[in-house]
Amino acid sequence: MKVKVLGTGLTKFGEAWDKSLLDLAQQASLEAINDSQLSISQIEAVFVANMIHGKLTGQDHLGALVTSSLGLKCASFRVEAACASGGVAVHLGLQSLLAGTYKNVLVVGIEKMTDAATSKISMSLMGAGSDQERKAGLTFPALYALMAKAHMQKFGTTRNHLAAVAVKNHYHASLNEKAQFPFEVTEDRVLASPIIASPFTLFDASPITDGAAACVLSSETRGAGVFITGSAVASDTVDLSSRKSLTEIAATKQAAKQALAQAGIDLTDIKVAEVHDCFTIAEILAMEDLGFCEKGMGGEFVQKGTTKLGGKLPVNTSGGLKACGHPVAATGVKQIIEVTHQLQKRAGKRQVNGANVGLTHNVGGSGATVVIHILQS
Amino acid sequence: MIGIISYGAYIPYYRIKPSQIAQTWGREVAEIEKSLGVSEKAVASYDEDAITLAIEAGSRALETGQIDPKKIGGITVGSESHPYAVKPSSTTVAEILGMGTDYLAADLEFACKAGTAGIQLLSGLISLGKTQYVLAIGSDVAQSKPSDVLEYTASSAAAAFILGKHATIANILDFTSYSSDTPDFWRKDGEKFPSHAGRFTGAPAYFAHVLGASQALLKKLKMTPADFDFCVFHMPNAKFPKEAAKILGFTFKMLEPGFVVEQIGNPYSASSLIGLAAVLDVAKPNQKIFMCSYGSGAGSDAFVFEVTEQITKYQKRNKDTVAKQIKNKTYIDYSLIAKNILTKYRI
Amino acid sequence: MSSPVQIWRQHKQLNKYLGKEGKLIVWTKIFVAPEGFEHQTPYIVGIVDFGDKRMPLQIVDCEEDNLTINQKVKIVIRKIGKVRAEDVIEYGSKAKPI
Secondary structure, eight states: OOEEEEEEEEOOOBOOTTOOHHHHHHHHHHHHHHHHTOOGGGOOEEEEEOSSHHHHHSOOOHHHHHHHHTTOOSEEEEEOBTBTHHHHHHHHHHHHHHTTSOSEEEEEEEEOOTTSOHHHHHHHHGGGSOHHHHHTTOOHHHHHHHHHHHHHHHHOOOHHHHHHHHHHHHHHHTTOTTOSOOSOOOHHHHHHSOEEETTEEGGGBOOOOBEEEEEEEESOOOSSSEEEEEEEEEEOOSSGGGSSOSSOOHHHHHHHHHHHHHHTOOGGGOOEEEOOOSBHHHHHHHHHHHTSSOTTOHHHHHHTTTTSTTSSSOBOTTOIIIIIOOOGGGHHHHHHHHHHHHHTTOOGGGOOTTOOEEEEEEEETTTTEEEEEEEEO | OOEEEEEEEEOOSEEEOHHHHHHHHTOOHHHHHHHHOOSOEEEOOTTOOHHHHHHHHHHHHHHHHTOOGGGEEEEEEEOSOOSOSSSOHHHHHHHHHTOOSOSEEEEEOBTBTHHHHHHHHHHHHHHTTSOSEEEEEEEEEOOOOTTSGGGGTBOEEEEEEEEESSSOSEEEEEEEEEEEEEOSEEOOTTOSSOEEOGGGGIIIIIIHHHHHHHHHHHHHHTOOGGGOSEEEEOOSSSHHHHHHHHHHTOOHHHHGGGOOHHHHOBOGGGHHHHHHHHHHHHOOTTOEEEEEOOBTEEEEEEEEEEEOTTHHHHHHHOSSOHHHHHHSOEEOOHHHHHHHHHHHTTO | OOOHHHHHHHHTTHHHHTTOEEEEEEEEEESSOOTTOGGGOSEEEEEEEOSSOEEEEEEOSSOGGGOOTTEEEEEEEEEOSOOOTTOOOOEEEEEEEO
């Protein structure tokens, strides 16, 4: 398969008090359309990714809402797959191009979280979990904390391994003017911050963020550019307890295998990756489940610096979910944008030299949906 | 003969000492401990209520007695802390215990004797042959106004008794009840906390009814305290039951095995029933038990039980004796009390 | 939280779980709670293995320090979450060390 990423648009991630959901969506969308050099009327369909807006505000029907706010009357859709909404929207947009239904589509992921109280947001995000998980009083930090505990029990992973992920991603974010937290943090600071769900501290968790990320995808594949050559989605049980293992996300393995096969490349061809670090353990699991290192060795893999800018395989040069921010449904699209910019040599101070193949990894819930894209220039 | 087939007791895990409560309100604890005689009381957690306690006690009675819940044709839950003013605790308890749908359920309220009233009423269903088993439960998460003296004794527990006709572990030889309109302790609908009439709760209330019911039953059966091995009285504090036993002629040796108030406080509708359970945990075949409950408002239910041969096997099966549960505890400070107030009053 | 009808349906299943014994395989202590659980913090939630299936359950009547991996626990019935004035009380399964 081959679909071109024609244009990208990204708002700053953070607390955007004076911007509404539509303000953010418009900003990112118009930037992406502008970047694509298409006229707005050439957009034939809009895929809107969003997870919790309906729950927080009572406003649904976001496909039509966003599309018409751009002045368009073309096909519109809203896509939801928890935190994988953005990646899944890209996957579906891509399918519509491959099917020949449309030639140019806009995919925009948006989340406006800061208007609501934290406990309400926490409860809304638990919509990505199961009924029994909600009844047990679980939160997403707690669900991933359970996976971290299991990983620590089985493989001896330590809190320092977890902290290494946060430290690295903050360093990357310090080079990204769109990031929510563009500053470095030390391991001590990470370990000493308040506990939210043992063993996680505040710094093991991605924040609450407003933001929008958009890209224009095209079936026009002539000429140079960045192409999506692999796009795979896999599922697993929503309930963490029902999975076969607490120390791996099987859907990651499944989707990765498919996506690599589609793109006709090996794992070793990947030069840069954006993975789903909603919590520090998630990046460690991703390194293992994607196959970049052995199962159980993810902590060490990150700690020794392989995945830091300058290392053999820079991961999350955007700052990841932890330091760039995590406007839930925007993240998957932002990941596409970061890798696209890397392949276009547009990543400025975060540029990975010679990056020509990249991977994005977007997860929904505690691993119930995983979507992986391969991009090549 | 109608009697007890099995029973279950549940005492919550947490305990608070009077010193923690006194400290909160700036009082001198020594005098309070001396006058009430309670060294610690059981505190239910914020996710427990009279229904969850009743379920726990009921499920223990079913398990130890090896009884099929579907064979229970009547259930009463007696409490002064029913979670709903309108919606019966007994149907939620019955549903979760697996009783099906073919049963009579009724909630009872009679202050601390709502549990024992159920035993008297439900035994009627057995003697009429309406059903094989009935289940009477006394359960309370007792409320008291913060800073009121009741805070030192009002506690939480539940006890469940299954009655039937065959293979009883203790037969009910007889019972009486003594009632009158006496305003010693009350809580009007809509009020958060109960009120009481101070020293009026003594002679004209507790003693008049406990002595009235007990003397009437002893007279009716032509028995004297010397005929008994155990006695259990409602325990609002450590003093009253000791005094009642003394006046009637029972010895402290008979009272002691069921005398739980010093370690768990007063769990209202479960008080005398937990005492009875503690006695049954250690009683031997053919021994006789005298029990008299008391409920403010006011009334007393008096019973005479005779232990059968079946008790020995039953005691071997019983995993959750009262003594074991009294020991299985952890101490808390006033913070759980505060959380419970927030939860219960939906603040 | 849940509607009266959802609670009605769920209560019918509780007898199946009451008293069920399992092993506690992993747990976490939660300090930042979602809506409806704020009055309970900190509380412990774990995954219990019952042999035929595993369930996420709040772990009650214990201290985090006293828990051990594979510890035996049994299901008890407790109130779930916070009840508002007009709600029906929801009861559900939690796990207690035995």
